Amino acid sequence: MPPTEAAPDARTRRHDPGRRDRIIEACIEVIAEDGVDGTSHRRVAAQAGVPLGSMTYHFTGRDELLREAFTRFATAMSERFAARLGQVEPGDREGGAQAVVDIILRDVFPDRRELVLTHELYTLAARDPAYRDLTNAWMRRSRAALERCFDPATARIVDALIEGMTIHRALDTQPHDDADVELAVRRITAA
CATH class of the missing domain: 1.10.10.60 (Homeodomain-like)
Structure with missing residues (x-):
């Protein structure tokens, strides 16, 4: 054999x-x-x-897998956000304002995939405190990046503006005018 x-x-x-x-x-x-x-x-x-x-x-189960996936997604999103603001000198409000405009127009929801992922996470966070902790950590990282250029109160308001404008732009069926983003950011960040 x-x-x-x-x-x-x-x-x-x-x-x-x-x-x-x-x-x-x-x-x-x-x-x-x-x-x-x-x-x-x-x-x-x-x-x-x-x-x-x-x-x-x-x-250990589906919930652990979902938390790991959403943690990775949220971390990647906040790193992209921080990278954009990291190009601006600390304290540079004008540069910070332009970075925020770029974040809204280019960095948040560049495609349907990220819009869906973000909203799926928000839905979980509305129901489950563990996911709310994840979204709050994401917001803290975003605000910390914004505080390179703005005081804490302005950073909180700008963070909410970014969120709201990107959601409206992603879901609105009417064409958007990029000048509206510029106008809103400039009004909020004006000294």
Whole structure:
């Protein structure tokens, strides 16, 4: 009988150090496509290209997976926000105002995916204090970035303006005028 290669032991796990991260990224994509209600371990595993058993190996349940995915999303959004404001010298109100205009026009909700993800997170936060903690951490990071250029009270107001204007611009069926954004930011940030 010719020598044959030994079959791999079925109990041996394949080393895949990036699997957990892929699952989290896949979860973000599934939420963007199907919403939180359409997000299941089966759908996420299929999106990530991992066995279904990997889901329970890496996460205690769907809620932990959702929190991890939304934490990653919120952190990425606040890092983009901070990066834009980080290009401005501390205390430069004019530069800060222009950065806020750019955030509204270019950085927040550049596509439908981020709009859906943000609103899915807001819906969870309205119902569940754990998600509210996540959105509050996101707001604190945003305000800290704004405080590079504005006093704390102005930073809070500007943060709310960014939120409101981006939502209105994303959901309004009428065309928007970018000059309105510039006007609103300048009025609020005027010394």
